[in-house]
Amino acid sequence: MKSAVETLNPTRVRLTVEVPFEELKDSLDAAYKKINQQVTVPGFRKGKIPARVIDQRFGRGAVLEEAVNDALPKLYQSAVEEGELNPLGQPEVDITDLKDNELLAFTAEVDIRPEIEIPDYSGIEVEVDAVEVSDEEVDKAVEQLRERFASTSVVERAAAEGDVVKVDLEAKVDGEVLEDGVAQGVDYTIGSGELLDGIDDAVTGLEAGGTATFTSELKGGSAAGSEAEVSVKVESVSARELPELDDDFAQMASEFDTIGELREDSRKRLGQQKKYEQATEAQEKVLDALLALCDVPVPDKLLEEEVSTRKHNLINHQLGQMGLDLATYLQMQDKTEEDFDAELKEQAEKGIRTQFVLDELVSTEKLNVSQEELTEHLMRRAQSSGMSPDQFAQAVVEGGQVPMLVGEVARGKALAHVVEAVTVTDTNGETVDLDDEDETAETVDAESGSEDAPAEASEGSSEEAAEASGESSEKPAKSED
Numbered sequence: 001m002k003s004a005v006e007t008l009n010p011t012r013v014r015l016t017v018e019v020p021f022e023e024l025k026d027s028l029d030a031a032y033k034k035i036n037q038q039v040t041v042p043g044f045r046k047g048k049i050p051a052r053v054i055d056q057r058f059g060r061g062a063v064l065e066e067a068v069n070d071a072l073p074k075l076y077q078s079a080v081e082e083g084e085l086n087p088l089g090q091p092e093v094d095i096t097d098l099k100d101n102e103l104l105a106f107t108a109e110v111d112i113r114p115e116i117e118i119p120d121y122s123g124i125e126v127e128v129d130a131v132e133v134s135d136e137e138v139d140k141a142v143e144q145l146r147e148r149f150a151s152t153s154v155v156e157r158a159a160a161e162g163d164v165v166k167v168d169l170e171a172k173v174d175g176e177v178l179e180d181g182v183a184q185g186v187d188y189t190i191g192s193g194e195l196l197d198g199i200d201d202a203v204t205g206l207e208a209g210g211t212a213t214f215t216s217e218l219k220g221g222s223a224a225g226s227e228a229e230v231s232v233k234v235e236s237v238s239a240r241e242l243p244e245l246d247d248d249f250a251q252m253a254s255e256f257d258t259i260g261e262l263r264e265d266s267r268k269r270l271g272q273q274k275k276y277e278q279a280t281e282a283q284e285k286v287l288d289a290l291l292a293l294c295d296v297p298v299p300d301k302l303l304e305e306e307v308s309t310r311k312h313n314l315i316n317h318q319l320g321q322m323g324l325d326l327a328t329y330l331q332m333q334d335k336t337e338e339d340f341d342a343e344l345k346e347q348a349e350k351g352i353r354t355q356f357v358l359d360e361l362v363s364t365e366k367l368n369v370s371q372e373e374l375t376e377h378l379m380r381r382a383q384s385s386g387m388s389p390d391q392f393a394q395a396v397v398e399g400g401q402v403p404m405l406v407g408e409v410a411r412g413k414a415l416a417h418v419v420e421a422v423t424v425t426d427t428n429g430e431t432v433d434l435d436d437e438d439e440t441a442e443t444v445d446a447e448s449g450s451e452d453a454p455a456e457a458s459e460g461s462s463e464e465a466a467e468a469s470g471e472s473s474e475k476p477a478k479s480e481d
Helices: 021-038 051-058 060-082 135-148 199-203 247-253 259-293 300-321 326-333 337-364 371-385 389-398 402-421 437-448 462-468 475-480
Strands: 002-009 012-020 087-099 103-112 125-128 151-154 164-173 176-189 211-217 227-241 423-426
Touching: 002 060, 012 021, 012 060, 021 051, 021 060, 021 103, 051 060, 060 087, 060 103, 087 300, 125 259, 135 247, 135 259, 164 199, 176 227, 199 211, 199 227, 247 259, 259 337, 259 402, 259 423, 300 326, 300 337, 326 337, 337 402, 371 389, 371 402, 389 402
Parallel strands: 125 423
Antiparallel strands: 002 012, 012 103, 087 103, 151 227, 164 176, 164 227, 211 227
């Protein structure tokens, strides 16, 4: 077999392959055997039909077609290996010549990973927010804890801000009651903003048994985005009573004996959270700076597929779970579809460039992923997906996604490698040490013990930073594998 590679552009090549006919012998034999099992010829037992009879009855062309279809994938792969290419996606194959007993020739156009030169990045300098916790932030954290221990008692008076009202709701659009527009016995804290716009004004001043009507734009459900006429009836009014901020409260709400110790612990937690946020900010800014230094061409077809995948996932999964369609979502975001498509394309392109650059760093820096690192990453991904580690691991193995997870961890290590080599300072001019960023994140997660802990803390380490900044949907890595 002879093959040649023609570079069409930095991300696409054309392979030209010529195959002597004798190299198709195995595929021809397999073609005759397959046809033998599929057809019946009077006078011959099934599977025992001579090749010449198959040629006469069904045509030599049918045999050649079957043989070529069997041989092409193997011939293409051999040409790829000979050309030392890293293809992305499936090739576009065109058979240019097929002469029986002489020659098979074909071309295959395919996108490839571009060759990327990683420049010296040690001169990168980024600035991040300093880790500072104010007294006001501590006050807010303690007040949120205090709110969680508030008690309520029914009162015989008009509802006011801060009260908890139990209400019945009915929403109409164009005079018709929505199937999912009726709710009874809903507890709502006036002023919290957790229900419909306009409900605060409607229920304030009402006593138990009082009713009101207001208009509001529905945020979810079957009529999301529509203006609805909402009827509300107050079943009861309850006043909220907050505990005193004293040592008794500290002992009730925590493991500490004094309110001073509780406040100090809150300050420590806030500092750990800000340290994690600082590390994430540093990773994102370093990645942006690194990408700005690199010339990374993106294959057009790969970009189209990535944009399509992201759009599909948003519409059919994220928005679908919220009961929204794209038009309603765009209306809520005050965006046109053109704006949305442009942003999606920008994110997808950055994701692909990120993956290419970090994969190149993994290769040049010879970074390996240990079983322990892979297991830790799998545990974090399982936690964020809402699955048990065993369920997530089984789904990953059955879906053939282990190489994808290995790639995620390796790219995270590559980014961490760059962050360690550059200069990161905070807004106070102090050099930031990010060596313990993983430990900091895990500490935030392990010690938080409350709903106020950042969701990102569950991710825990730098291998997610590239994904958070817009990394692609792993198509390049999967295609290469």
